[in-house]
Amino acid sequence: MLKLLYSLRLPSLGVLTLSSVLAPGAYSASALDAHEHGHATLDIATENQTVELYFKSPAVNLVGFEHAPENNDERDQLKNAVAWFDQHPIIDIVNRNCELSRSSIEETVTQEAESHHHHEHDEHEGTHSEFIVNQTLYCDTNVTGEISTAGLLKQFNGIEELDVSWVTGSGQGGGEATRESMILNLGD
Numbered sequence: 764m765l766k767l768l769y770s771l772r773l774p775s776l777g778v779l780t781l782s783s784v785l786a787p788g789a790y791s792a793s794a795l796d797a798h799e800h801g802h803a804t805l806d807i808a809t810e811n812q813t814v815e816l817y818f819k820s821p822a823v824n825l826v827g828f829e830h831a832p833e834n835n836d837e838r839d840q841l842k843n844a845v846a847w848f849d850q851h852p853i854i855d856i857v858n859r860n861c862e863l864s865r866s867s868i869e870e871t872v873t874q875e876a877e878s879h880h881h882h883e884h885d886e887h888e889g890t891h892s893e894f895i896v897n898q899t900l901y902c903d904t905n906v907t908g909e910i911s912t913a914g915l916l917k918q919f920n921g922i923e924e925l926d927v928s929w930v931t932g933s934g935q936g937g938g939e940a941t942r943e944s945m946i947l948n949l950g951d
């Protein structure tokens with residue numbers, strides 16, 4: 764139902780503009796290409812009631828490992844992490860009622876499995892994998908003010924610092940969310 768509602772809005776120029784803002788490389792004050800365990804990045808673009816999110820994290824922060832899953836426990840952890848991003852918005856907009864209208868999750872953990880299939884086990888050491896999550900939220904009123912990263916940071920203990928950058932109708936900015944400080948303010 765919600766997906767249908769959103770797809771009717773897709774042709775609007777506004778959404779297309781948001782997508783181009785978050786196109787890889789187009790904007791990324793926070794997009795440290797460095798893969799640093801404990802750190803993750805989030806780019807946010809808002810336009811009126813729509814929020815586009817681009818989240819990138821080393822897999823170890825989310826599942827505790829980066830090699831191809833080797834047992835059922837690891838397979839479950841991977842499945843659970845993907846399911847969480849499929850069902851939960853990465854951020855909550857404080858004082859807004861928002862629906863997760865799209866979530867696309869890419870993880871390179873299982874890709875490691877395929878590309879390194881023929882290698883010896885110990886060659887997995889030193890390989891790194893990531894999660895990249897792209898979400899669209901659609902809110903009941905225009906998005907301004909505070910956002911909360913509590914849902915994400917409480918779900919995934921491995922994220923010690925989340926570097927956040929945003930582009931809104933009134934400008935751009937950024938900040939860092941940690942377990943001690945999970946609220947950021949996007950401004951008016």
Ligand SMILES: [Zn+2]
Nearest residue numbers: 821829891892
């Ligand atoms: Zn790594």
